[in-house]
Amino acid sequence: MPVKGSATIGRVGLLPLGRPTFDVPYAEEKLAAMLAALDRTGIETAGSRSLLFDADATRAAIGALKGAGIDRLLVLQVTFTDAGMVAEAANAFDRPLAIWSVPEPRTGGRLRLNAFCGLNLAAHALGLSGRDFGHLHAAPDAPGIEATLAELLSGQRQAMPVEARAAIGDDADGIAAAEAIRGARIARIGKHPDGFPTCAYDKASIAALAGATVDELDLAELFDRAGAVSAEALRETRAAADAALAGLDDVDQAQLDRSLRLKPAIAALRAEGKYDAFAIRCWPETFTEYGGAVCGPVSMMGEARVPCACEADVYGALTTLLLQKVADAPAFLTDLVDLDADDDTGVVWHCGQAPISMADPDAVARATIHTNRKMPLLFEFPLKPGRVTFFRIRQARGRPTAVIGGGEVLKRPMAFTGTSGVVRFDTPAKILLDRIMGAALEHHMALAYGDHRNALDAAARSLGLPVLDL
Structure with a gap:
């Protein structure tokens, strides 16, 4: 059943980002689960449903989204990537932007996705350009994920600037x-x-x-x-x-x-x-x-x-x-x-x-x-x-x-x-x-x-x- 408020979110353009040096089969499994969670919300989506591994593929996907009549953009940060493509996507659209990264189990093995670090890089780049964005770091099977995604895409999980204070130490x-x-x-x-x-x-x-x-x-x-x-x-x-x-x-x-x-x-x-x-x-x-x-x-x-x-x-x-x-x-x-x-x-x-x-x-x-x-x-x-x-x-x-x-x-x-x-x-x-x-x-x-x-x-x-x- 669609989540409350999904109809007012409009059409969401998807950019699923990944890098082939990470665990690609695992990343594809996570992406499938992310897409399934989005589908359960009833929110209309457009764009790639496959991982975009390089700049050419991502630029082509951005170009396709420009003609898709999207109301907002969601970057699916499935593995670590640098911030270059997120910055380009932010410049390409004057629509609300959000990023969703996925955690991975702390099993003692390799860092298979490192998606949080990709989110971190993207947030820094967007902050430098003064671009507002929403963020979510959550598993696609987390309890209540559908409602959480609706919050993200309706602008309720925005990154809010943090004020610094004067240094007062005399050590x-x-x-x-x-x-x-x-x-x-x-x-x-x-x-x-x-x-x-x-x-x-x-x-x-x-x-x-x-x-x-x-x-x-x-x-x-x-x-x-x-x-x-x-x-x-x-x-x-x-x-x-x-x-x-x-x-x-x-x-x-x-x-x-x-x-x-x-x-x-x-x-x-x-x-x-x-x-x-x-x-x-x-x-x-x-x-x-x-x-x-x-x-x-x-x-x-x-x-x-x-x-x-x-x-x-x-x-x-x-x-x-x-x-x-x-x-x-x-x-x-x-x-x-x-x-x-x-x-x-x-x-x-x-x-x-x-x-x-x-x-x-x-x-x-x-x-x-x-x-x-x-x-x-x-x-x-x-x-x-x-x-x-x-x-x-x-x-x-x-x-x-x-x-x-x-x-x-x-x-x-x-x-x-x-x-x-x-x-x-x-x-x-x-x-x-x-x-x-x-x-x-x-x-x-x-x-x-x-x-x-x-x-x-x-x-x-x-x-x-x-x-x-x-």
């Missing part, structure tokens, strides 16, 4: 940490991926914020240096990895060799350029052109307190550097990949690059391969339980802000392969979801153990940044 350690990063030198190796405005930066803005300078290097330079690493440096790096991880002999040894070489190559660049942090384009070229993952070396550099932000996220590198200074401990730049309102928890995750000191001591840290690209070296372990602080110097909605939050990593089984932890945030998960969407936050946040919120507030005040409390 001496926080002020000292802000001073310590003034004049920081960051090496950006390769450009951030297309469709990732979350990782974009402006040299003048970052210089004005903290006096930071950014040198822009090519990935080819890193690859060339890795190829020239001495046998002795390679042996030392392998010995360090072998001491930290089980299963090093179980992965492809030629690929492992190439991966390990990246660590002394980054260290050599650091010594020569006197860099404090790096922002590295970690995919696809490290796999497709070089033949080994940078994730494991990033973990090792992070443990040595040299932050290496993935996806060439320059502000992520500066964020991690400041949190590391405040915490006087390694920090981990992570994605938030799930929020579960019923369990009141979220999952923080990255491919396999958390510092080894963050591993749960009751678990075995293992060497593994990238789940999508199938190459080593990645570190795999659940994060240890304990109090954590989250931080991000954000550029969302066009205004620099310090984002500060806290939570507790719980003693839970590993949620997804790589490095991940189940977190109970200080803010209830349902409210946190609304806050992240409304603030249109970047998808990377830095995590460090301990409660450093007061010190970060003081650091923000020293840098002239308002504060958004997660």
Whole structure:
């Protein structure tokens, strides 16, 4: 039976987005369930009912929808995608826009969809352009999903902007940490991926914020240096990895060799350029052109307190550097990949690059391969339980802000392969979801153990940044 109010919603145009590097059969199963839930609402739909895997297919679908007389647009975020096509769709229609992403079970296996992260990227891009949007992160078989979809499509689940406050902290350690990063030198190796405005930066803005300078290097330079690493440096790096991880002999040894070489190559660049942090384009070229993952070396550099932000996220590198200074401990730049309102928890995750000191001591840290690209070296372990602080110097909605939050990593089984932890945030998960969407936050946040919120507030005040409390 159609849900109440479905007739007033009008015709809804559908854009089902996916990426072939994720679990396509599972994504197709989820899409079928999403479409079935929409059909049960009685809402009229138009557009593709198959996954759109690339820009050409999505642009063709957008073109078809322009002639379909739609009243609103619904992006079905079935797997992770970058924000490029959502931004194009938003520009193509002056109709109300909503995005629906689907969660996946925390089974300890690969992150099969990573749809929440795609929602996060899309929200950030829409926030930058000032575009209103509705959002939903829910399973297609969730109780009452039909009514929830009707709410989404009638404009009752809009992302509402979140106001920042003035920083008021006077913690001496926080002020000292802000001073310590003034004049920081960051090496950006390769450009951030297309469709990732979350990782974009402006040299003048970052210089004005903290006096930071950014040198822009090519990935080819890193690859060339890795190829020239001495046998002795390679042996030392392998010995360090072998001491930290089980299963090093179980992965492809030629690929492992190439991966390990990246660590002394980054260290050599650091010594020569006197860099404090790096922002590295970690995919696809490290796999497709070089033949080994940078994730494991990033973990090792992070443990040595040299932050290496993935996806060439320059502000992520500066964020991690400041949190590391405040915490006087390694920090981990992570994605938030799930929020579960019923369990009141979220999952923080990255491919396999958390510092080894963050591993749960009751678990075995293992060497593994990238789940999508199938190459080593990645570190795999659940994060240890304990109090954590989250931080991000954000550029969302066009205004620099310090984002500060806290939570507790719980003693839970590993949620997804790589490095991940189940977190109970200080803010209830349902409210946190609304806050992240409304603030249109970047998808990377830095995590460090301990409660450093007061010190970060003081650091923000020293840098002239308002504060958004997660």
